[in-house]
Amino acid sequence: MGSNKENDKKIQFPILKFIIILFTWYVSVPxxxxxxxxKRTTWSKWKKLTISIAFGFLAVVLLIIVFYKPPRPILVITDPSEYNWFKTDPTEYKMVESSTSTTTISGTYYPDDAKFEATSGTGTVYLKTDGTFIFEGDLVGGENTFTFQLSNETGKDVAMVKIIKQLTEEEESQREIMFEEQKKMEEEKKAKExxxxxxxxxxxxGQICKAHPEWSKNDCERLANNEIWIGMSVNMLKYRRGLPNSANPSNYGSGTQWQWCWYNYxxxxxxxxxxxxxxxYN
Structure with missing residues (x-):
């Protein structure tokens, strides 16, 4: 009985040691x-020290490569500075008003090696080496949305600016004219359809499809043109020709196959x- 316990301990200890080494390899291996x-080499003390220092330096470099992760991206809009906050998912955005046809948006981003994108809005982004950016965008009448995204392998940060461009009397008049023209075009299109x-x-x-709504418009048009094609159904043939003069099944081991014949067609x-x-068909 006692010997069995000792054998179990002899088996369990190496397994436990292996598990510990496996999960702490970054410490246990060095x-x-x-x-x-x-302990095992016969090298001189000086050689052991030199190799140990070189190995330690290499181990540190490898650990940095394996475990290092870049800092999480941070994107902040600093201008326009007057805004109303609106909480959205996954970020917050700013809403301001403007009466000009262009806008300038600026802010900060970190880290500077993260990927910076202007994902919505028309304009040009200028990234500076000091971690700031300037975006020069075009405004149209009404609401304009500018979205910026900073991302790396750690994650992403998104900032959004919504600018309401105030229309001049001339722009408002043109907008109403365009709206009426668009409305007229839509009505004409709808009437035409x-x-x-x-x-x-x-x-x-159309009469064929009315009688058989389960058939597609294309199928009905082909039937109206007296077309015959692979993929049509026997019911379509019956609609055009009536019942077949013969309908003969056959089975040669791969399932039932049918022959439908109209002798006068x-x-x-x-x-x-x-x-x-x-x-x-033939």
Whole structure:
């Protein structure tokens, strides 16, 4: 009984040691290497010291490469400075008013090697080496949205500025004219579409689709033109020709295949499976 416990301990201890080394490799591996250099080699003390220092320096460099992460991006809008805060997801944005046709937005970003993007709005971004940026954008009448994003492998930060451009009397008049023209164009387009739809519904293809709404508009037009095609259904053939003179099933081990024939038509015979979709004809 006692020997079994001792054997269990002998087995468990190496396993536990391996687990500890595995999860603390960044400490245990250098320690094991240094232990081996000083305890297992026959090198001179000076050589051991030199190799240990070189190995330690290399280990530190490798650990920095493995574990270093750049700082999380921080993006701050500093101008315009007068604004109202609006909380959004995933960020906050500023809303200001302007009467000019252009705007200048500035702020700070950190770190300077993160990726800076202006993801919405028309304009040009100028990044400075001191961690500041200037954005010169164009404004149109009404609401203008400018969104900036700073990102790296650690994460991203987003800032948004909404500028309401106040319209002059001339711009307001032009806007009303454009609105009326757009409204008129939409009404004309809608009337045209309704007219075309009504004319199509009264056509031969439209009457076919009215009788069989499960068929597509394209299928109805092809039937109206007396077309025959691979992929049409047997019901479409029945609609054009009536019931077939013969419908013969056959099975040669790969499922039931059908032959539908109309003796007084050309092509006369059509072939397909139980889904009654035409796969070939002659």
């Amino acid at each position: 320690v094991i290497v240094l232990w081996y250099i000083w 309704l007219g075309e739809q009504k004319a199509w519904e009264q056509s031969k293809a 050309t092509p006369s015979c059509f072939y397909g499976g139980d889904d009654e979709i035409v796969e070939s």
